[in-house]
Amino acid sequence: MNEPIYIVDGARTPFLKSRNRPGPFAASDLATDAGRALLLRQAFAPTELDEVILGCAAPSPDEVNIGRVAALRMGCGHKVPGWTVMRNCASGMQALDSALMNVRAGRSDLILAGGVDALSRAPLLFSDAMVMWLSKWYAAKTIGQRAALLAQFRPGFFAPVIGLMKGVTDPVVGLLMGQTAENMAYRFGITRREMDEFAARSHQRVLAAQKAGYFAHEIVPLYDNDGTLYAADDGVREDSTVENLAKLRPFFDRKYGNVTAGNSSQITDGGTWLVLASARGVERHKLEPKGRIVDSQWAALDPAQMGLGPVHAATPILRRHQLGLNDLDAWEINEAFAAQVIACERAWASDEFCRDELGLPEALGVLDQSKLNVDGGAIAIGHPVGASGTRIVLHLLNVLERTGGKRGIAAICIGGGQGGAMLVERV
C-alpha cells in the first residue's frame, strides 16, 4: 500500500483578491476555465478520465456537488463521475489524497483532482430573527395576520449575517482563525515585527517570481463577460513593506493584538487542478509524468492551536522516510498567518515541544528559510480555502523542477484543528 500517484500536469487560475463585492467568477467558473485549459494540453480526451474530485469549502447553493458540475462543464461527458470533498483549508489536498486512495484501491487510473473557492461570493444570510419572521409571513393567510406581523417587524431584522465570518470562526472553540494565530504568537513569543517581516518577504518573493515568469506555465488566464483579462495573481502588492505593514491595526484581537490583515492570508477566489495517474494509467495513456505523491498524512490537534497542524502532519512523514527537516529540497507550508508559519518553525526547533507533543527525544531542527515558500505564499497570493491544498503541491513540484531538487513536502494547517502533509518527488 505504498503505491504512489503520478502527477502528470497541473494548472491554476490567477488568484483574485476579494474586494468587498462578489468577484467576476463563480467557483465553478474558476474550476471550469482552469480545468478545460489543462485538459486541452493532455494526450487523452476529457472523456477518458476515470473520475473528477474537487475540494471546495464554500460552493454557492447553485453549485451543489461542484466537482460534478465542473466535470460536466469541462466536457468530461456524462460518463465520468465527479464528486466534492471538504476538509476546510485542506480540501484541495484532500482531493489529491482521495485520488491517491482510489488508485491504491485499484478503482481509478486517471483522475483530475483539485480545489477551488470563490470566497468573494460567500453569501450574506438572513439572521435567525428574520427567518422566523419570514416563515410566519409566508404562513399568514389574512390581512389581519399580516398587519400584526408588520407591526412586529424591526429594522434590525435586516442586518445580514456575513457567511464568511461564520466560516472563519471555529464552531467548537469559538475562536476566529486569526485568534488561533494570536495563540501561536503568545505560545512561541512571536512579535508583531517578526510577523510583518515574514509577510513583507512573502510579497517580495511573489513579485520576484512574477517578474521571473515562474508562474507563467502554472496560471491559465481568465476572461470575464466584459472581455476583461485576468492573467496574474492580483493580491500581491509592491508597497507591502515592513513599514507600511506596521501601520495596520490588529484585526482579530482588536486594539492590542498582533495579527493584522497584512500579515494574514488574503480572502481570495481561485482554483487549482492536477492531472493524476496510477502507473497503469501512465502506461495505458502513454503519459510523461513530472512527479509523484509518495506519501500523505493527516493529523488532528486542539482547534485553538490549529496553526501547528503542519508540524503534526509532516513529522510522521519525516520519521517514516527517515528524513531530517533539511533533507527535503523544498517546502511549502501554507501561509494562513505569518505567526502560524513561524510557530511551526519554532515548534520544530523546540526540545520541549518535540518531546511533549511529537514524542521525539529532542528538537527536530531549524528549517532552512531558503527552502521554504521560495516564491512566496498565501499572505501575498491569497488563500481560496479549497484551492490552497492543491496549489502548494503543484507549486512545490514546479519549484523542484526549476531548482533541480528531488523531494519536497507540502503541508497545510486546517481550521478546526487538523493538519495535512504530502511528500512529493520528481520523476
Add this chain to the structure above:
Amino acid sequence: MENWKIEHEGDGLATLVFDRAGTSTNTLSQDALVELNEALDELDRKPPKALIVRSGKTNGFIAGADVSEFGQLSNPAAAQAFVKRGWDTLMRLSNVSYPTLALIKGFCLGGGLELALACRYRVAIDDPSTRLGLPEVMLGIVPGWGGIMRLPRLTGAPAALDLLLTGKTIDARKAKKLGIVDECVPERIMENTARGMLRALPPPRALPLPLSLTLAPVARKLIAAQAEKKVAQRARRDHYPAPYAILELFRRYDGNPLAPPDGDPASITALMQTPTAANLIRVFGLQERLKTLGKEDDFAASHVHVVGGGTMGGDIAAWCALRGLTVTLQDQTSERLAPAMGRAAKLFAERLKEPRRVRAATDRLIPDVEGYGVARADVIIEAIFENVDAKRAVFATLERKARPDALLATNTSSIPLEEIAAELPDPTRLVGLHFFNPVQRMMLVEIVHGRDTQPALVARGAAFARQIDKLPLPVKSAPGFLVNRLLAPYLMTAMRCVDEGIAAETVDEAALAFGMPMGPIELADTVGLDICLAVGRMLDPDAEPPRKLKALIDAGKLGKKTGQGFYTWVNGKAQKTAAGAPPADLARRLVDPFVAEAKAALADGIVADADLVDAGAIFGTGFAPFRGGPLHYAATPEGGAR
C-alpha cells in the same frame, strides 16, 4: 387519403394527423387542402367529442404552403383560387361543432400557423426547435389563410403587426407570453396537456382591455398608420408592396385577402403585378439551393480551431461556439484575445438569453494561445492578417500538428489559395472558407477552391458551413472570388461620383431608390476604406484609386471603425444630411458596373451558373433582393442593355 389520417380513441377523442406523402417536411399543398376538406367531411359524419390536430413527422408541425406551387400561379384568377381554397378550408375548420386543439412541435410557419390559429386551442412544446411565425411578407406575399384576421385577436394589434410585417419567428415561450398558444409545456407532458385541456375545455383567453381596444376600427387606423411609417423607413412601397398590403388588409378588410376589389393595392392581383413576389420567391429558392450544396458530405465537426483573434477570427470562433461546437481560439498573446472574448460574451447573451445556455456557450469557447487545440480539431480556420508569408508560416505549423483528416481552411479574402498552399506537403488539402463581416449577420460563406483543391474538401467545407447554419457558395479562387469582385467596381464607381462633386448622401439615395438596402458610400465606410482600397487594388492594380478615398485613408479616416470616413459616425450610425434628388441616370450608373462584373464573373466560371451569381450577390452584398439578383435583373426590360 394520402396525407391525412384520422385516429379515434375510445373516449370520443379523435386525432387528425398530417403526414404529407412523398416528402420529409409537412407543407400545405393544394392537394393537402383538398384532402383536409375530405377529412372534415368524414368528421362531420361522426363528430368526435374533441379533435387534436398534429403532425406525423418528427421534424416539425407544418412549414407553410408549398412554395413550389406559387410558380404555377400564372394569372390572377389562379392566385385567387389558390388563396380561396386555403381561406375557406381553414374557415371551415374554425367553425366545426367540436373543440379542436393544435399540438405544435418544431416549426409552425405561414399556412401551418394559420391552420393552428383556426383551431380553438394551441399547445406548443417547449423546445428550441419550436418556432412560430408568418414569414409570407419575406416572400413578397401576405398570409392569406386567416392569419391577419386571427392573430391580432389573440395578441392585440401591435404584437400581431410586428410578427406580420417582419416575418420573424418566435419560440414557444414567447408565443405563450403573447397569447398565441395556450400552453407551452415540455414534451414529456404534451399528451397529458392536450387531453387535459380538451377535457376541461377552458374558455378561450380574452384579450385584456387595453389590447382589445386596438382591434376597434379607429384604433386599427391609427396603429396601422404608425406601423406604416416604420415600414417606410426600411422598405419602399414600390419595391416591397407586401407589408403595405398587410396593413391595408388589417386596417380595412379584417385580414380577408379576397375582400379587396380588383385594382385595390391590397388585392391579390395588385401584388401579382409587380415582379417582387416572384423574385423574392426565387430568392427563397436560391437559398434552399445553397442549403443543399452542403448535403453531399455528412461531415459533422465537433471541434474547430481558429487562428487569429481579430474581428473576423474572433467572430467566427464565437459563431461556431454559439452553434454548439467546441472552439479553441488562438492568437499571439492573451491580451490580444480579450476583445474577441468580450464580443463573444455579448453575442451569447443576446442570442441565447437563458443563463444556462449562455454559460454553456462560454464554456465551449476556449482561449488557446499555445495552440493546443490544433491537434484535436476537426476544422482549422486561419484568420490572421492578409500577408502571404505570415499565412504560410502559420499553415506550416498547423499542418505539422493537425490530424491528417482535419479540414485546413483559410479566411483570406485577397490572397490566392495556391500561393498560401504552395509550401504545404499537400497543397491540394487547403480550402478557402471566406466569411463576411459581421459574421453573425452575413449568412454567406464562399467555399473557395483552387485549381488543385480536392473536390471532396469543397463538399466538406460546404457541409461544415451548413452545420453552423451558414449558406455555402463554392467559388473558384480568382481575385475577389465572387462577392468582393462584384462589390468593388460598384463601390469605386460610387466614390468616383463623389469625386465629381455629387454629395455622398445623394449617391446613396440613388442606390436606395434602386433597392439596395444600404447606400454604397455608407457600405464602404462600414466595410472599412482601407479594405476597399486593398480590394480595389487587387482587382485592378493599374487603376487610379478615387481621390477622396485616398485622401481619407491618408488622413487615417477609415470609416465606421475610426468614427470618420466619407460620413461622420456617431454611436454606429452615419450622420447624413438631407440628400438631394439624385440625377435620373445615377442609379443606372451605379448598378451597371455591378451587372457587368456579374456577367464577367459568370463568364470566368467563378461559380457554376447564373443563379449562383445572383445568390452570391443577394446573400453576400445585399443586392436588392426584390429584383432577384443582378443577372436576373439584367434580363428584364428595365435592366436590359441600353
